[in-house]
Amino acid sequence: MKIRITGWRAKNLRGYLTDIEIDLSSQPKRWTLFQMPNGTGKTTTMRLFRDALIGSNLSADEVNSLKADDTVENGFFELSLTIDDEPWRVEMKLDFRTGRCEYSRTSVGERSGGNKSGRLPSGLRDTLQKGITELFVFDGELAAEIIEDGASRADDSIRALYKLDSFKELCLNIDAQAKKRRNNAASISAAATKNSIGRFTADHKEAEDILVHLLRNERKLLASKAEGEARIDELDTKIGDLSSQQEQYSDELSEIKERIVEDRSAISELTARSTELFRSPPLFHSSVRDRLNSLGGTMHKLKLPRTMSEEFFLQLAEEDACICGREIGANEKKTITENAKKFLGHDQIAVVNQMRLALRDTGQRSETLGSALEQLRVARDGLQLAEQRKLRIEDELEEAGLTEIGEFKNEKAKIEFRLEGTCEALHQLTGDHFDLSEIAWQTNIPACRREVKERLRKRDTAAGTYEFIQKADALKDLVGNVEAGAVSRLRNRIKIATNKYLKNILVNEPLRVASIDGRLLLTTDGLGRKSSVSEGQKLAVSYAFLTALLAEAPHEFPFVVDSPAVSLDVEIRRTVGQLVPSLFDQMIIFVISSEREGFADTFFNRSESDVEFVTISMDPVTGRPKLMNGKEEFRSFHSKSGGSA
Amino acid sequence: MRLKSEVDPDIIEAITDALKKAGLQDTKYANKFKQRLMNKLIGQFEESDLVDLIEDFPLSEKDQPE
Numbered sequence: 001m002k003i004r005i006t007g008w009r010a011k012n013l014r015g016y017l018t019d020i021e022i023d024l025s026s027q028p029k030r031w032t033l034f035q036m037p038n039g040t041g042k043t044t045t046m047r048l049f050r051d052a053l054i055g056s057n058l059s060a061d062e063v064n065s066l067k068a069d070d071t072v073e074n075g076f077f078e079l080s081l082t083i084d085d086e087p088w089r090v091e092m093k094l095d096f097r098t099g100r101c102e103y104s105r106t107s108v109g110e111r112s113g114g115n116k117s118g119r120l121p122s123g124l125r126d127t128l129q130k131g132i133t134e135l136f137v138f139d140g141e142l143a144a145e146i147i148e149d150g151a152s153r154a155d156d157s158i159r160a161l162y163k164l165d166s167f168k169e170l171c172l173n174i175d176a177q178a179k180k181r182r183n184n185a186a187s188i189s190a191a192a193t194k195n196s197i198g199r200f201t202a203d204h205k206e207a208e209d210i211l212v213h214l215l216r217n218e219r220k221l222l223a224s225k226a227e228g229e230a231r232i233d234e235l236d237t238k239i240g241d242l243s244s245q246q247e248q249y250s251d252e253l254s255e256i257k258e259r260i261v262e263d264r265s266a267i268s269e270l271t272a273r274s275t276e277l278f279r280s281p282p283l284f285h286s287s288v289r290d291r292l293n294s295l296g297g298t299m300h301k302l303k304l305p306r307t308m309s310e311e312f313f314l315q316l317a318e319e320d321a322c323i324c325g326r327e328i329g330a331n332e333k334k335t336i337t338e339n340a341k342k343f344l345g346h347d348q349i350a351v352v353n354q355m356r357l358a359l360r361d362t363g364q365r366s367e368t369l370g371s372a373l374e375q376l377r378v379a380r381d382g383l384q385l386a387e388q389r390k391l392r393i394e395d396e397l398e399e400a401g402l403t404e405i406g407e408f409k410n411e412k413a414k415i416e417f418r419l420e421g422t423c424e425a426l427h428q429l430t431g432d433h434f435d436l437s438e439i440a441w442q443t444n445i446p447a448c449r450r451e452v453k454e455r456l457r458k459r460d461t462a463a464g465t466y467e468f469i470q471k472a473d474a475l476k477d478l479v480g481n482v483e484a485g486a487v488s489r490l491r492n493r494i495k496i497a498t499n500k501y502l503k504n505i506l507v508n509e510p511l512r513v514a515s516i517d518g519r520l521l522l523t524t525d526g527l528g529r530k531s532s533v534s535e536g537q538k539l540a541v542s543y544a545f546l547t548a549l550l551a552e553a554p555h556e557f558p559f560v561v562d563s564p565a566v567s568l569d570v571e572i573r574r575t576v577g578q579l580v581p582s583l584f585d586q587m588i589i590f591v592i593s594s595e596r597e598g599f600a601d602t603f604f605n606r607s608e609s610d611v612e613f614v615t616i617s618m619d620p621v622t623g624r625p626k627l628m629n630g631k632e633e634f635r636s637f638h639s640k641s642g643g644s645a
Numbered sequence: 646m647r648l649k650s651e652v653d654p655d656i657i658e659a660i661t662d663a664l665k666k667a668g669l670q671d672t673k674y675a676n677k678f679k680q681r682l683m684n685k686l687i688g689q690f691e692e693s694d695l696v697d698l699i700e701d702f703p704l705s706e707k708d709q710p711e
Contacts, residue, residue, distance in 0.1 A: 162653055166685050173695055471702035478667050485659030493655060554653055
């Protein structure tokens with residue numbers, strides 16, 4: 001099939017599509033470049049091309065997003081094309097009041113003459129399905145999806161273009177035939193056979209139901225396992241991060257804790273010593289000690305006669321005569337008794353003697369209560385500082401979440417314990433045990449599958465369909481092998497072709513496609529797999545892949561592209577501008593003025609019979625689009641006012 | 646860009662390889678299978694073609710019903 005876009009018309013739609021007619025059929029050119037400012041309808045045109053070809057169902061919001069302004073009630077877009085040289089027109093009538101889009105098509109050819117409502121015929125739409133149309137009316141988002149992790153766009157494109165999904169469809173049809181055959185056999189069998197078929201069918205269903213139940217369990221266990229493993233990974237990361245942070249604190253913290261223990265012990269010792277010193281007045285202060293020392297000296301010198309004590313005079317007062325012989329009368333007795341108090345008693349002399357001894361001993365000690373209390377104060381200040389520092393470190397640890405490390409470790413241990421149980425259950429459920437006799441088929445998936453198959457065989461044998469089903473299964477295997485082989489070969493061929501183009505586009509960069517597995521896996525020479533690429537590299541790889549894909553495709557498509565060079569370096573633009581156009585029989589390229597340098601200017605030297613330059617701008621006075629054909633207008637557009645719009 | 650044949654040569658080779666792997670190469674069935682599959686790819690395949698392909702599939706001895 002060969003497709004060519006021959007023009008489009010639009011009315012009451014956004015940007016320049018408010019009123020435009022583009023005709024590419026009267027003087028067909030291989031390459032047509034449309035230069036337009038940003039925001040004037042390039043992306044909308046691309047989108048309408050795709051919708052018209054695919055026959056997309058547009059939502060009311062999508063329809064309304066296309067309208068020129070709030071004054072219009074309806075609009076239309078018409079795409080003209082040739083399919084195998086047969087002219088076709090697809091019209092989209094847009095009703096902004098109801099938000100509806102109606103399709104109609106017109107053809108003068110054999111396939112569908114005249115004007116008919118509806119989209120393109122399904123045979124054509126099969127070839128122009130979304131996956132293919134997005135390739136040749138290039139959707140910029142495709143560039144990322146071709147490379148992105150987890151995406152399968154590269155494979156999907158190959159499958160769509162080469163119709164490899166036909167094989168999957170064929171396998172589904174084979175299954176449908178097998179089912180049909182079983183149902184027919186059951187309906188036409190004799191009563192006895194019917195009973196037998198019914199019994200075997202029930203047996204088979206029972207096994208199938210159990211298999212469904214087991215598979216559901218497997219999914220639950222796998223989900224639980226994945227969840228547990230993911231949480232363990234998460235916890236490991238957290239524990240690892242916290243451990244390395246904790247190391248920074250642990251030395252300091254243990255030093256502080258040691259210091260606190262020492263300070264507390266010192267305080268306890270100093271408190272005991274201070275109490276002891278407090279009981280010793282000479283040690284209160286050096287001045288007290290000096291005075292007491294002086295007193296001690298005096299007392300040391302003092303020699304008190306043993307009898308010259310209070311007791312001596314009290315005893316004398318009891319006598320009738322003094323030791324001098326004079327009589328002691330009542331008056332003398334009273335005077336002696338009163339004056340006896342001026343003399344020390346025995347107990348007081350003992351105290352004075354003790355003081356004398358104590359004063360003699362303390363005179364040798366240099367330590368005072370004041371110095372001990374000073375040491376105690378220093379120790380207490382030290383302890384206070386250490387405790388404050390400890391609290392600060394603990395606050396920092398808490399702030400950094402480091403105190404959670406223990407909780408994380410506990411949680412990890414619990415999850416690991418649970419995971420062990422889950423893995424054991426999974427092994428029981430899914431392990432393909434050698435000795436199946438030891439495994440109840442109701443508890444093990446491989447054994448249950450065998451049971452399902454065996455019961456189906458019995459049922460099919462009873463129904464006389466066994467052989468047909470065997471053949472259907474064998475045919476399905478064969479078709480599956482064809483599909484796998486075709487995918488593998490096409491992937492490899494397109495990879496080689498992509499790398500050939502890539503080598504020309506990225507001359508100075510060793511970026512290549514290593515393999516195609518859903519998406520394109522990239523590599524750089526000698527550096528293994530490359531997981532991140534720049535926007536420019538991404539686009540260069542996408543162009544190489546698309547070019548390889550479309551150049552090798554079983555159908556000929558035009559290549560329509562919007563702002564192809566915006567994110568490319570000037571050198572890469574030049575290579576893309578020289579290489580890609582030669583691979584397509586028709587290219588429609590929408591550019592902005594900043595893409596002239598390096599990209600659009602590579603078309604200036606091409607033959608005028610091959611290339612058309614169209615500049616579209618909005619007339620500021622009338623607000624209507626203005627079309628200007630020709631290289632000179634194209635070259636000078638916006639250069640006077642400078643830059644792109 | 647040259648005009649391509651309807652079915653890509655790599656797909657045709659994949660069909661040949663799969664038939665060889667199944668031990669069906671150079672059989673009458675192989676030709677029929679190849680042609681029908683190519684027809685399927687170009688949209689010229691009927692339900693009766695499929696039934697025919699299933700019924701004519703040559704099962705190996707071990708797959709035959711007892």
